[in-house]
Amino acid sequence: MKQPNSQPTAALLLRETASQTAGPYVHIGLALDVAGLPERDEEIWNRMARPEAEGEHIEVVGTVIDGNGDLVRDALLEAWQADARGEYRPEFDLEQPFNGFGRTATTAEGASEWRLETVKPGAVTRGDGRVMAPHINLAIFARGVNIQLQTRLYFEDEAEANAACPVLNAVESPARRQTLIARREEVDGRVRYRFDIRLQGEGETVFFDF
């Protein structure tokens, strides 16, 4: 029997349930509208901020691209972010103006972009006192992805904070840090950030273990 790696108390620990891919029909369970199923009264979806939420309202869009350069049209993404003041608010309640958690998906149709409506998060301070640049935590689930890929979306117009961010700086290759920076666009007076995720190969997005 194999022991868990680098866990001195391994024998005392239960093993974590093993991960499996979310498969091609993940939408049935976690994105009902995309699957073509009737939605329930309350769904966890991509509108994280209502108009009255505090902060700069933004739209975040992107694609997911595989190692051949082809669109991944069946991915589910989960976002977790601090509010505009840099506070994580665990309580999820669709009646409140802002929720730090959201879901979105790429689909079989058109440009296959995922999309979130949210507010730009504030900077979050780590336990060691170092300040991380504003970011959104993203997890990618899909057919062919055996355990979710965890990444972070940073903002192009936060160059100074990004340069000082201890997490961005933990990425050894400066060129690879760029894969985590969303590009700012303005569309009809609205601020939109574009963040394309490349699972493999040229321009491969940085994924984290934590």
Next chain:
Amino acid sequence: MQNDNKRFVERDRDWHPPAYAPGYKTSVARSPSQSLVSLQTPSASELTGPDFRRLRMGRYDNDLLMNFREDPALAGSAGLPAGERIMMFGRVVDQFGKPVPHTLVEMWQANAGGRYRHKKDGYLAPLDPNFGGVGRCLTDEQGWYRFRTVKPGPYPWPNDVNSWRPAHIHVSVMGPAISTRLITQMYFEGDPLIPLCPIVQTLRDPEAVETMTGRLDMARSRPMDCLAYRFDLVVRGELQTYFENQ
């Protein structure tokens, strides 16, 4: 600074399936070729996560025998799905055996014939007019969850020339933070398709496959009504840290 005084037990990535597992063909182009970057100092970003206690659920959200009707006029047995009636239940605990209360457990599955109610599933086995295939619930104070459903059928998929998925239910659990977030699949005890499946075989340790196998539990079945399968979920252990930064 929020919730920085805790840690989760490191994820054993040799136990979980690797990203690149060529027997499962889709993983070949969808696996990163670079190493993961380890966050040496976890922060509130990783140590917190959503709490869904105020998500308003419907009465039948965890009862797949009742929560879908193509024709709402169908009632009684005419409104029930076809297939083996089962209860699927279990407990969510962490690696220290501590129950995980009030956490969101979601599941989805094919119908008794192996067909998903998804616009992308074109398998010739028919849809069931009384089966949707989605459920959700929160664990109770002691970490227990339960669903009522029908046992899903196996189905073919384009991987090898003749690949079939074992009967399975997709299961998603949040746990206390995004660090514990987990999506897995429950297989059914004794299914001979389990060892043949390229997705199951992404796991290198047969013991890991055991953690994903639901067990027939006759004691909790209901006579003349439904069988019961127990599936416990273990999420990463949470521990407090002391004396950091002092």
